[in-house]
Structures are given as structure tokens and as C-alpha cells.
Amino acid sequence: MGTLFNCIGIHSCPPEINVLVVDNKEYLDHITTILNKEFHIKEIIHCDNSKDAMAVIDSDKHLGFIFADWELSGSKFIDPVRADRENHHTPLVIMAENDSDAVIGNAMRHGASTHIGKPFLEQALVTRIHRITSMQERRLMRRLHPDVAYDLNIDTGSGESATVKLVDISLHCCLTRAAIELTRELQIFETYRARMDIEGYHFEFNCQLHRIESDPNSPPPVSTVLFQFVFTELTDETSQKLAQLMDEFDSRWQ
CATH class of the missing domain: 2.40.10.220 (predicted glycosyltransferase like domains)
Incomplete structure (x- = not known):
């Protein structure tokens, strides 16, 4: 008995996403230009301090990406994001003028998806975005075989x-x-x-x-x-x- 029916494509247009940017206005403008090229944007939410950024997280809004300056956010911001039900898996890019090994290691230990030194070129950020989205696609296609027939x-x-x-x-x-x-x-x-x-x-x-x-x-x-x-x-x-x-x-x- 061969295959009875073939599967059709399951992918449609990329969904609109909300993006949170925690940084100053100068970097917001720089990042916005890049994001509009890479994503189908629903809303870009800008916060220039961790208190306002945490209010966004606490609002239970689902975010497609988070870009955060390390000095404005730090581990006190990353930890609640990773504990948040809506954004536990949301990609989080840390941007830091001081991109020392200590800063990078601290950010990654607390759950940052990747990091980039400031100032950065457009291609550098695009490369990191593509790396994360590729990982997301692989994760989406991951198939697990339960050990019990549920x-x-x-x-x-x-x-x-x-x-x-x-x-x-x-x-x-x-x-x-x-x-x-x-x-x-x-x-x-x-x-x-x-x-x-x-x-x-x-x-x-x-x-x-x-x-x-x-x-x-x-x-x-x-x-x-x-x-x-x-x-x-x-x-x-x-x-x-x-x-x-x-x-x-x-x-x-x-």
C-alpha cells in the first residue's frame, strides 16, 4: 500500500511580529531601518529604560524579537524575560559598547540569544538575525518521538x-x-x-x-x-x- 495522499505546503506569508527595542533614539532609528528590511513588522516598541521595558514584558504582549542595550537592561532585564510565559523563547539580542568577554559571558549565561558590539554595521546585525531565524526554523522542524503512545x-x-x-x-x-x-x-x-x-x-x-x-x-x-x-x-x-x-x-x- 503506497502513500494515499501527498502533503501540501504548510508555510504561508511570514507573520507580523512585535519588536521591542531597549536603547536610545539614535540606535532605534538605525535598527528600525534594518528591521523593516528583515521582518514583516506589526509594531516596534521603543523603551529607553529597563522600567518601561519591563512594563512591556509584564503586559503579556508576545514579542517576535527583543534588541536591548546592555547598560540599559542587563541581567535584571534578561532574567524576567526568560521567566515570562509569553516571551520565554523570544530571541533577545544584547548590544553593548563594552563587548568584553566578561560582559558577553554574563549576557549569554542569563539567556541572551546573541550579542553585538556597538557601534555596528548593518550587515553585522543582519548576520546575527539570520543566524537566529535559521535556528528557529530548525527548532520548528524538530520532531520528537514520544516513548508512550499518547x-x-x-x-x-x-x-x-x-x-x-x-x-x-x-x-x-x-x-x-x-x-x-x-x-x-x-x-x-x-x-x-x-x-x-x-x-x-x-x-x-x-x-x-x-x-x-x-x-x-x-x-x-x-x-x-x-x-x-x-x-x-x-x-x-x-x-x-x-x-x-x-x-x-x-x-x-x-
Whole structure:
């Protein structure tokens, strides 16, 4: 039994992001020019002191990137950012006029994503941005294989539900196994409501069925097939919780 359906592309236009810049007006203007070339910007939030910057973090606004001057922020800013539910994984670029090994080491130990010495050329910052976004893409595509066949409950419509078994999971999709009879109930490209509980983590989300394929672990006569669901319209809270799950079990699930 070969592949029944092929997966379609899952990537769309880059999402709009909020960017926080903690620095003086001169560097804000310099960075803004670069950011507008590299990102689809929703809002650039400027703060020239750590108190105002912390107010942004405490507001639970989800940020796509943070650029912060070390003298204006320091570890007293980085630590709360890394403890914040919305921005635990937000890339944080530290900019410092004193880019000594001590300053760099301190910033990185507290959770900075990267650093750059001031003043800097546009290409230097662009290189660091690309390095971070490449790491994000690799992280997004990372797939983990649970050591337990957790249940994913799918609402199939008309008050009915079906249970499929989790095979692997990433930040944007999951592969599941179920009886071949379920192919009569689920339709390619249809969106379904799903629920999943994993080690104390509870998830509810919408997902779209993108692929149905043969199960290599189902010898003839075929009794099970694999269903790939792509997560759609995840809330920031659900996305962050899924990222926390992936990080927590990264070493345990291979």
C-alpha cells in the first residue's frame, strides 16, 4: 500500500511580529531601518529604560524579537524575560559598547540569544538575525518521538469523536496512527478540533488533516494507517506550552 495522499505546503506569508527595542533614539532609528528590511513588522516598541521595558514584558504582549542595550537592561532585564510565559523563547539580542568577554559571558549565561558590539554595521546585525531565524526554523522542524503512545482525541463532527495514537510531534504538526476504518470519517484538508494530554500538559487546538499514508508497522492485511495533522490558529499560550513540552522532553524522546 503506497502513500494515499501527498502533503501540501504548510508555510504561508511570514507573520507580523512585535519588536521591542531597549536603547536610545539614535540606535532605534538605525535598527528600525534594518528591521523593516528583515521582518514583516506589526509594531516596534521603543523603551529607553529597563522600567518601561519591563512594563512591556509584564503586559503579556508576545514579542517576535527583543534588541536591548546592555547598560540599559542587563541581567535584571534578561532574567524576567526568560521567566515570562509569553516571551520565554523570544530571541533577545544584547548590544553593548563594552563587548568584553566578561560582559558577553554574563549576557549569554542569563539567556541572551546573541550579542553585538556597538557601534555596528548593518550587515553585522543582519548576520546575527539570520543566524537566529535559521535556528528557529530548525527548532520548528524538530520532531520528537514520544516513548508512550499518547492519545489525540479528534472531534469528527456531529458530536462524534475518534482517538488516534501519537507517533511524533513538532511545533507545527503531529503524526498519528489509527485504524484504517477512520479514513472513512476524516477528510483531507478538513479542520478538526483536537484534545491531547501529555505528562500534565493539556492541549486543545484546531488542526488540519494534511496527509494519510501507509503505516510501515502494519503488516498485511493492513489494519492501521498514519494521519498527519498540521496545527492551525494556535494561541500564543498553546504555542508556548507546546514549546515548553518539546524542550522538557527533548533528551528523553528521540
